[in-house]
Amino acid sequence: xxxxxxxNVSLNLEGIQILSHVDMSFEGGLIHAIIGPNGAGKTSLMxxxxxxxxxxxxxxxxxxxxxxxxxxxRIARLGIARMFxxxxxxxxxxxxxxxxxxxxxxxxxxxxxxxxxxxxxKREELRNEGxxxxxxxxxxxxxxxxxxxxxxPYGTQKRVELARxxxxxxxxxxLDEPTSGMNQQEKREIIDAxxxxxxxxxxxxxxxxxxxxxxxxxxxxxxxxxxxxxxxxGCPGEIQQNKLVIEAYLGSEGTC
Amino acid sequence: xxxxxxxxDRVVVKTPTSAPTSATSxxxxxxxxxxxxxxxxxxxxxxxxxxxxILINVISVQGLNFLIGYTGQLSLGHGAFVALGxxxxxxxxxxxxxxxxxVIVIVPLATGLVGVLVALPALRLKGLYLAMVTLxxxxxxxxxxxxxxxxxxxxxxxxxxxxxxxxxxxxxEGHFYYLALLCALLIYAASANVARSKFYxxxxxxxxxxxxxxxxxxxxxxxxxxxxxxxxxYGGLAGCLFAVTMxxxxxxxxxxxMSIEFIMMITVGGPGSFVGLTIGASLITLLPYFLLYAVQxxxxxxxxxxxxxxxxxxxxxxxxLVGSLMFLPGGLYGLKAKVQGWLAK
Amino acid sequence: MLGELQIVLSICLTSLPxxxxxxxxxxxxxLIYRATKIFNLCQGEIMMLGAYIAYTAVQYKLPFVLAVxxxxxxxxxxxxxLEKYVxxxxxxxxxxxxxxxxxxxxxxxRGLIGIVxxxxxxxxxxxxxxxxAALPLVHMxxxxxxxxxxxxxxxxxLEVFFKYSRLGMAIRATASNVNGAMLMGVNIWHVFSxxxxxxxVISAVTGIFVAxxxxxEPGISQYAFIAIAALVLxxxxxxxxxxxxxxxxxxxxxxxxFYIGGQSKHLVGFxxxxxxxxxxxxxxxxxxxxxxx
Numbered sequence: 001x002x003x004x005x006x007x008n009v010s011l012n013l014e015g016i017q018i019l020s021h022v023d024m025s026f027e028g029g030l031i032h033a034i035i036g037p038n039g040a041g042k043t044s045l046m047x048x049x050x051x052x053x054x055x056x057x058x059x060x061x062x063x064x065x066x067x068x069x070x071x072x073x074r075i076a077r078l079g080i081a082r083m084f085x086x087x088x089x090x091x092x093x094x095x096x097x098x099x100x101x102x103x104x105x106x107x108x109x110x111x112x113x114x115x116x117x118x119x120x121x122k123r124e125e126l127r128n129e130g131x132x133x134x135x136x137x138x139x140x141x142x143x144x145x146x147x148x149x150x151x152x153p154y155g156t157q158k159r160v161e162l163a164r165x166x167x168x169x170x171x172x173x174x175l176d177e178p179t180s181g182m183n184q185q186e187k188r189e190i191i192d193a194x195x196x197x198x199x200x201x202x203x204x205x206x207x208x209x210x211x212x213x214x215x216x217x218x219x220x221x222x223x224x225x226x227x228x229x230x231x232x233x234g235c236p237g238e239i240q241q242n243k244l245v246i247e248a249y250l251g252s253e254g255t256c
Numbered sequence: 257x258x259x260x261x262x263x264x265d266r267v268v269v270k271t272p273t274s275a276p277t278s279a280t281s282x283x284x285x286x287x288x289x290x291x292x293x294x295x296x297x298x299x300x301x302x303x304x305x306x307x308x309x310i311l312i313n314v315i316s317v318q319g320l321n322f323l324i325g326y327t328g329q330l331s332l333g334h335g336a337f338v339a340l341g342x343x344x345x346x347x348x349x350x351x352x353x354x355x356x357x358x359v360i361v362i363v364p365l366a367t368g369l370v371g372v373l374v375a376l377p378a379l380r381l382k383g384l385y386l387a388m389v390t391l392x393x394x395x396x397x398x399x400x401x402x403x404x405x406x407x408x409x410x411x412x413x414x415x416x417x418x419x420x421x422x423x424x425x426x427x428x429e430g431h432f433y434y435l436a437l438l439c440a441l442l443i444y445a446a447s448a449n450v451a452r453s454k455f456y457x458x459x460x461x462x463x464x465x466x467x468x469x470x471x472x473x474x475x476x477x478x479x480x481x482x483x484x485x486x487x488x489x490y491g492g493l494a495g496c497l498f499a500v501t502m503x504x505x506x507x508x509x510x511x512x513x514m515s516i517e518f519i520m521m522i523t524v525g526g527p528g529s530f531v532g533l534t535i536g537a538s539l540i541t542l543l544p545y546f547l548l549y550a551v552q553x554x555x556x557x558x559x560x561x562x563x564x565x566x567x568x569x570x571x572x573x574x575x576x577l578v579g580s581l582m583f584l585p586g587g588l589y590g591l592k593a594k595v596q597g598w599l600a601k
Numbered sequence: 602m603l604g605e606l607q608i609v610l611s612i613c614l615t616s617l618p619x620x621x622x623x624x625x626x627x628x629x630x631x632l633i634y635r636a637t638k639i640f641n642l643c644q645g646e647i648m649m650l651g652a653y654i655a656y657t658a659v660q661y662k663l664p665f666v667l668a669v670x671x672x673x674x675x676x677x678x679x680x681x682x683l684e685k686y687v688x689x690x691x692x693x694x695x696x697x698x699x700x701x702x703x704x705x706x707x708x709x710x711r712g713l714i715g716i717v718x719x720x721x722x723x724x725x726x727x728x729x730x731x732x733x734a735a736l737p738l739v740h741m742x743x744x745x746x747x748x749x750x751x752x753x754x755x756x757x758x759l760e761v762f763f764k765y766s767r768l769g770m771a772i773r774a775t776a777s778n779v780n781g782a783m784l785m786g787v788n789i790w791h792v793f794s795x796x797x798x799x800x801x802v803i804s805a806v807t808g809i810f811v812a813x814x815x816x817x818e819p820g821i822s823q824y825a826f827i828a829i830a831a832l833v834l835x836x837x838x839x840x841x842x843x844x845x846x847x848x849x850x851x852x853x854x855x856x857x858x859f860y861i862g863g864q865s866k867h868l869v870g871f872x873x874x875x876x877x878x879x880x881x882x883x884x885x886x887x888x889x890x891x892x893x894x
Binding site for chain 1: 367446450452453454457458460461463464465467469470471472473474475476482519537
Binding site: 320324380383388389396399450513516523564566571573575577581582 | 691873
């Protein structure tokens with residue numbers, strides 16, 4: 001079942017053509033990897049899908065509905081969650097508060113009820129705290145849950161961000177280079193976490209990744225971009241043999 | 257290496273979330289409460305009056321904290337909301353003879369509406385632009401209060417009649433003290449509740465990481481406007497209490513410096529935490545009175561000093577503001593955490 | 602119709618002096634902001650300091666030229682002191698913090714000036730200021746002519762400086778990319794200090810002009826706030842914008858006084874600022890920043 005469709009999307013920013021006539025269709029339930037050299041437009045495409053850059057041309061639809069011109073927070077509330085390339089956790093808040101932020105959409109009470117606290121607000125808070133305990137133990141964050149997020153090491157912060165993204169119970173999870181800046185062991189941990197998340201919580205994942213071994217290991221479908229367009233797509237086996245792809249990567253055969 | 261590339265143009269201050277949880281804090285709070293309730297019975301009138309002013313400023317600065325401490329919107333015009341609240345109170349009670357108990361509810365709502373209106377342009381502006389616009393807002397309000405003299409009484413201001421509750425007329429320091437104390441406690445409770453709700457998390461997210469806040473479904477304009485709403489409602493309430501405590505309002509009560517005093521309360525006390533804000537409000541409220549006393553004492557020795565009071569005052573203000581920013585990031589309350597960290601080593 | 606046009610033109614001409622003042626103040630702001638990303642809200646007070654120092658020098662019977670020189674030297678020294686010992690610790694901190702610091706410094710300076718010199722209005726004696734210029738076609742006093750000439754000189758001088766001198770290029774490099782400039786061996790601390798020096802020099806001279814065009818009292822630092830409106834109009838990081846913004850605000854003020862009268866002069870700057878902020882927040886010449894997500 002198609003979850004997200006990108007149709008003929010073009011994007012021009014400050015005079016540079018970032019995306020040209022991109023067509024993609026992402027099925028639910030699978031791990032899709034989007035690969036390509038730096039500057040290929042992968043992150044910009046994600047920005048178009050999630051509403052940060054309105055495309056000049058083309059449409060994006062989610063479960064059949066056109067979401068092209070929607071604001072990012074509206075799109076998030078429809079069920080698309082996202083991790084960013086750079087650390088975007090809230091360093092002033094505790095780990096637990098960060099993950100609870102993920103539950104923001106599902107925490108239902110208004111300001112007046114918050115002012116009173118006892119009653120609906122308290123019930124909702126307790127309910128959501130319960131909902132996130134499983135996610136936090138899943139990603140081994142229980143020990144640090146009261147710690148201020150800004151004081152933790154990089155790898156842990158990434159896990160917090162992942163926990164926050166999952167806590168939103170999204171239908172589609174977009175991960176932008178989740179392993180960047182990590183050593184082998186941290187990468188292993190994050191990949192395992194992503195796989196377990198895929199099995200247990202979130203049906204559909206869009207993964208932007210440079211590490212080819214990771215990509216080949218975990219993706220169901222691979223989409224290859226270069227110079228703002230799609231140059232190939234298919235399952236890992238096909239992509240490995242694809243001449244265009246190999247050409248695009250000449251000189252940068254995967255990453256170590 | 258210093259880098260100018262870190263460009264979040266908001267106030268980012270890392271303080272732990274408030275709400276005292278340990279047993280000693282709870283005991284201290286109870287003791288403080290008892291002391292506060294008993295104060296008018298033992299204290300002299302002037303001290304009670306000063307504490308009333310402190311309580312009013314505590315309400316005010318907690319409102320400003322929503323903008324500066326929570327959503328990182330620097331407002332240099334908070335005094336305008338207090339001024340509006342005070343004058344609206346004066347007008348309704350004096351010119352329209354409304355009952356104070358109705359007015360105290362209406363005025364904050366009215367200033368809240370103004371706050372929402374101010375928030376609208378503010379949504380598009382950041383950092384310096386927002387600061388300038390809020391500064392201009394205070395200036396415009398000040399000018400307006402002075403020029404519309406048929407409504408506001410111009411330079412001379414307006415008198416504010418004493419509230420009546422049944423047969424009781426509020427006309428002593430004690431009356432206004434308890435009124436302010438009650439309101440301050442209510443505001444504390446409300447703010448504490450907000451601080452443990454999703455709105456607190458949302459505010460901080462908007463302050464620190466606008467981009468990912470949106471990715472979590474947080475609507476930026478809603479939260480930024482909500483912060484302004486809290487600030488303006490609290491400010492209006494403070495203004496209302498101020499008007500009735502002083503018994504009259506004049507434009508002199510709300511100079512531009514008032515907005516800066518609120519900023520100082522936050523930088524000296526520490527943004528974000530209630531204890532810090534209370535410390536800041538107390539110190540800065542008392543500062544001009546203390547300075548006046550000091551200068552008058554000095555005046556007995558060196559008479560010419562007294563003439564320079566206004567200038568001495570702003571020199572001290574400048575020193576306090578710059579000094580607190582240079583040496584006390586996180587305010588005096590943040591200092592406590594630092595000292596604790598030191599001692600733990 | 603032609604009469605209207607003539608009136609407007611003559612208003613433009615008579616607004617040139619005040620426009621020059623705003624332009625010079627705006628330039629001072631831009632100089633510091635571009636290099637250090639700090640918006641110096643105490644620039645008005647620094648300008649005022651320059652005027653008061655010159656006043657004291659004249660009181661001590663120094664010849665006017667020496668008074669100006671001593672004003673420049675001492676104002677620059679004060680600025681450098683502030684830059685090195687106060688502002689430097691705020692490099693890299695969020696803009697809001699530097700706004701509060703410079704605001705605090707501003708009120709500190711204003712208070713000190715009030716204590717040292719008193720708040721009464723003073724007159725700064727400048728030779729030949731009020732004499733009508735003995736030049737053909739020019740119908741204004743030497744004083745007003747000088748401020749216009751000074752602003753033109755400042756603009757041209759800065760243009761030449763930034764384009765052709767090593768230090769100027771270093772400043773431009775630092776302005777666009779601090780880390781890059783550091784890597785290229787630019788001593789950014791010198792760049793910061795020098796920007797403050799340039800701003801101080803311009804402000805001090807402007808202060809002397811303001812003291813004579815208006816009056817010498819602690820309130821004249823408010824002119825700087827109107828210059829901020831000029832900056833908003835022109836765009837904060839653009840020198841071109843500062844210049845055009847300054848003159849436009851000057852002209853608008855002149856038009857407002859003529860057509861509306863009285864107090865409206867003070868509001869003009871803020872009305873313009875507000876409108877610009879609503880429609881085009883980055884000003885006429887500022888650079889629109891696309892958020893890099």
